[in-house]
Amino acid sequence: MNVRGRIATTAAAFGALLTGTVPAMVHPHVFAEARLDVVLSPDHQSIAALRHLWRFDELFSSTVLMEFDKNSDLKLDDAELKEVANTIKASLAEYNYFQMVTVDGKDVKMKAPADIVASFDNNQLIVLFEDQPQQPLRLKGKIDLGVYDPTFYTAIDFTDDTNLSVKDLPSSCNRSVIRPDPDQAIAQNQKTLTEAFFNDPTGTDMSKIFATKLELNCRPEG
Known part of the structure; x- marks a missing residue:
């Protein structure tokens, strides 16, 4: 199955999960394939x-092209791409950039x-950014890393485990990719899932329980 097919299958399964538990209008409208590279200290x-x-789906990418192609030449020049990037940065700031x-x-x-x-590649919008922890983030305990949209509007997922990457991980740590089963995620978090979540999940931050994540388990050295 190709990348787009795998994303569509994931989205369909997620939509089926929401049926009957939350309003029908709450489902992903935008799809993206993600990659995350974890950079360690020296x-x-x-x-x-x-x-x-x-990397966003072609339908959403074409919408972005039409919206930001100010000179109507059917492509985005550097200035137009910069406007796209600035709009994304401003829009995602309140969501911790997903x-x-x-x-x-x-x-x-x-x-x-x-x-x-x-940037654009093969008619798809590509977004790149890098950020750092506000305080030193030591490799200690259980560290979970991933992306999710708390509004449920955008489905961003890692289509292959290799798209969650960390190089030179010390022997005191082990890594695993966690892909939660939706039914199990709800069952395991039943006590913390409030009525507000089931009535309107866009008003909560609980969609993270369905997110694919890279889990690092690090024990003290020595």
Whole structure:
């Protein structure tokens, strides 16, 4: 199955999950294939940065092209791409740029990316950005890293486990890619899922329980 087919299958399954539990209008409208590269510090004992790449579906990409092609030449020049990037940066700021970064279940604050770069390749919008933790993020305990849209409007997923990458991970850590089963995720979080979530999940932050994530489990050295 190709990348677009796998994304569509994931979206269909997610839509089926929502049927009967939340309003019908709540389902992804935009789809993107993601890649996340975790950059470690020179001593390989902490996370220095997260590098994100998102490749959006052709339908959404064509909509962006039509919206930002000010000179109507059917392509986006550097100035137009910069406007796209600035719009994305401003729009995602309040959502922590769709990032999930936790240590032992607690959210980690990240610095805003200095810049976001937008480009087009094969009629698809590509977005790149990098950011760093506000405080040193040591490789200790259980660290979860991923992306999710708390509004349920955008389905961003990693179509292959290799798209969640961390190089030179020390022997004190092991890595795994977690792809939650929707039914199990709801069952395991039933006590914390409020009526507000089922009535309107866009008003909550609980969509992260369905997100694919890279999990690093690190024990103390020595």
